[in-house]
Amino acid sequence: MHPTRRSFIRSAALVGLAAGGLTRSRAAAPDPRVTKAELDRILGQPVLRTDFLNSPVRVESVDLLRNGKHYLLRTRSADGLEVITVPNPSRMAESFPVFLKNIRPVFLRQDARRLEDLLWDAYRHGSNYKLQGIALWSGVAAIEMALLELLARTARRPVADLFGGAIRRDIPVYYASSNRGNRPEEEIEHLRKLVAGSGVKALKFRVGGRMSRNADSLPGRTEALIPLVRKSFGDGFTLYADSNSSYDVPEAIRIGRLMEAHGYAFYEEPCPFDWHWETKEVADALNLPVAGGEQEFSLRNWQWMIEHRGVDIVQPDLHYGGGYVRATQVARMAAAAGMTVVPHMSGGGLGYLDVVHFASFTPNIGPFMEFKGNAELPVACETSSLRCEEGRVRCPNGPGFGVEIEPAFVKAARVVTLA
Numbered sequence: 001m002h003p004t005r006r007s008f009i010r011s012a013a014l015v016g017l018a019a020g021g022l023t024r025s026r027a028a029a030p031d032p033r034v035t036k037a038e039l040d041r042i043l044g045q046p047v048l049r050t051d052f053l054n055s056p057v058r059v060e061s062v063d064l065l066r067n068g069k070h071y072l073l074r075t076r077s078a079d080g081l082e083v084i085t086v087p088n089p090s091r092m093a094e095s096f097p098v099f100l101k102n103i104r105p106v107f108l109r110q111d112a113r114r115l116e117d118l119l120w121d122a123y124r125h126g127s128n129y130k131l132q133g134i135a136l137w138s139g140v141a142a143i144e145m146a147l148l149e150l151l152a153r154t155a156r157r158p159v160a161d162l163f164g165g166a167i168r169r170d171i172p173v174y175y176a177s178s179n180r181g182n183r184p185e186e187e188i189e190h191l192r193k194l195v196a197g198s199g200v201k202a203l204k205f206r207v208g209g210r211m212s213r214n215a216d217s218l219p220g221r222t223e224a225l226i227p228l229v230r231k232s233f234g235d236g237f238t239l240y241a242d243s244n245s246s247y248d249v250p251e252a253i254r255i256g257r258l259m260e261a262h263g264y265a266f267y268e269e270p271c272p273f274d275w276h277w278e279t280k281e282v283a284d285a286l287n288l289p290v291a292g293g294e295q296e297f298s299l300r301n302w303q304w305m306i307e308h309r310g311v312d313i314v315q316p317d318l319h320y321g322g323g324y325v326r327a328t329q330v331a332r333m334a335a336a337a338g339m340t341v342v343p344h345m346s347g348g349g350l351g352y353l354d355v356v357h358f359a360s361f362t363p364n365i366g367p368f369m370e371f372k373g374n375a376e377l378p379v380a381c382e383t384s385s386l387r388c389e390e391g392r393v394r395c396p397n398g399p400g401f402g403v404e405i406e407p408a409f410v411k412a413a414r415v416v417t418l419a
């Protein structure tokens, strides 16, 4: 949060209140700390460093495999290297025909060092841009991660080196509850169990009813829970709450004020996720930082949100938004506006690990990353326990993403085809 902006907003709010409006005066001008021209300049800059790869890394084949509800990508280079990576499982289950028909052909027989150009080609190929959204970008993210792994393993370097190198390895995390509809005392019990023994000092829980037009999941639950979580965990805890698009502007502000009164550190997705203007109204009205963007896939929309300070903390999802390169572009634009990035963590697969890798090389990362360990996918790692220890997760630093999917699990997977 920026004091200059907030003091401006406070005076704007007073004007709004004096005029008798609950919806206060909005900051009409874009945030003066960054211009559209500067954001365009950032988007025009290359993200990946591949200068340590002297010869082409040609993509020979990409196979989509399935084992139960898990999906894997098996990617081979013309040099004979084979890598296994993990797409977002539920999104791949929904959209694999788009992946196989519309996305994969763009990357076959290409030099993986051209990955950034290929992302644009994938968007333009056929009429792929008409499919823009999770259906397109989660599939692009899947193949992007496969090519990142291929590049990094070819160079025998950690994937962070493609992004300029790791700047931290131990990543502080927060735990998030996915409950709604339970009684406040039950949720406190759940949160206590969640953090027990982890050393975690930051928590997120859900408020409102999820895309519910102001209705709570249980009458009065939100108003009771906000003070109760603070009281139960004390001032030493960093607390976040996520409304998952529950509120219109007046209700979002009312709930946000309650969070402010209890020292919360951010307020996620207060309004429906594509109500950018309304979310900005809420962010302008509150002193509490507003976070958002987990569903956002348009870099142009990101520019608007950053230029106009539509949110205070940006939350690109590494899968839904098209992968590490595009999330890095969002982070770099946010950095130019003095904003931090706390990526959204889509569950399943190795989503928890993707966030840890991203945090390892992103300078303007927030203080805690969301962490949901995944015990279901059999994965081994020599350089990290992949667990939360004393509130932190150690980022693997072996070649590529630094993990190996159990060979027997890969062997038992079947190739997914369109037929």
Ligand SMILES: [Mg+2]
Pocket (backbone or CB within 6 Å): 242, 244, 268, 269, 294, 344
């Ligand atoms: Mg959320």
